[in-house]
Amino acid sequence: MKITISNSSNEPTYKQIFNDIQQAILQGELKDGEALPSIRNLAKALNVSVITTKRAYDTLEHENYIKTVPGKGSYVAKQNSEVIHKKQLLILQDQLTLAIQTAKLLRLNLSEIQEMITLLYRNELENEDNDKESL
Template sequence: MNIIISNTSDEPIYLQIVDQLKEQIVQGELVESQSLPSIRNLAKELKISVITTKRAYDELEKEGFIVTVAGKGSYVAAINKEMFRETKVKVIEEKMTEAINTAKLVGLTLEELQDMLKIIYEGW
C-alpha cells in the first residue's frame, strides 16, 4: 500500500488518503479481504495524527470500501465496481454540463470545446 501525502494540496489529508485507497481498491492493487494497516500504524507511517487516519477509515467504511471488525482490524470490502463507475460517470456528466454552460456563456463553439477536451485528456 502506497500513500503519498501532499502538505501543499488544498485537499485535506484525510481525503488524500481516502482518494488514494479508493483508487488502489478499484485498480485491484488492494484486493477484497486484504487487511489494512491499523489506524495507529498508518498514522505513524505517514507521520500524521491518529484522528486523521481514523477519519479516513471512517469515510472509507461509510462509502463501503472497507469493513472494520472490532479487535481484528480493517479490511478491503467487496465492492461493486460497476456501481462505483456509474457514480463517477454521473459526477463527470455534472462537471461537463457545468463546463459546457460556461463555454456557451463565453461563446466557445462545440469544435473549440472538443479540441480543448482532447488536449486536456491526452495531456494526462
C-alpha cells in the first residue's frame, strides 16, 4: 500500500491518508481481514503526528472500511461487493465532475468533452489488448 502526502495539497493530511487507504481497499490491493500498519508506525513512516493517523483510521472505521480490535490493531473490514461498486461509482463521479469543471475553464463544449473521453476510452482498450498480447 502506497500513501502519498502532499504538503502543498489543500486537503488535510488525515484525508489524504484516508483517501489512499480507501482506494487500496476499493481496488482490492488491501484484502478483507488484512492488517494495517499500527497508527504509531504509520505516523512515523509518513512523518506525521499520531493524532493525524488516528483521525484517518477513525474515519475509515466510521465509514466501515476497517475494524479496530483494541490491543491487536486495525484490519480491513469485509466489504460488500455491491457497496464497493457504489462507492467506486461515487469516486468516478467526483473525478468526472472535476474533469468537467476543468473542461469548462478551457471553454470546451460537451461534444468536445465526449470526443476526448471516447478517444481516451478507445486508447485504454487498445492498451489492454496490447498488454494481453504481450503475455
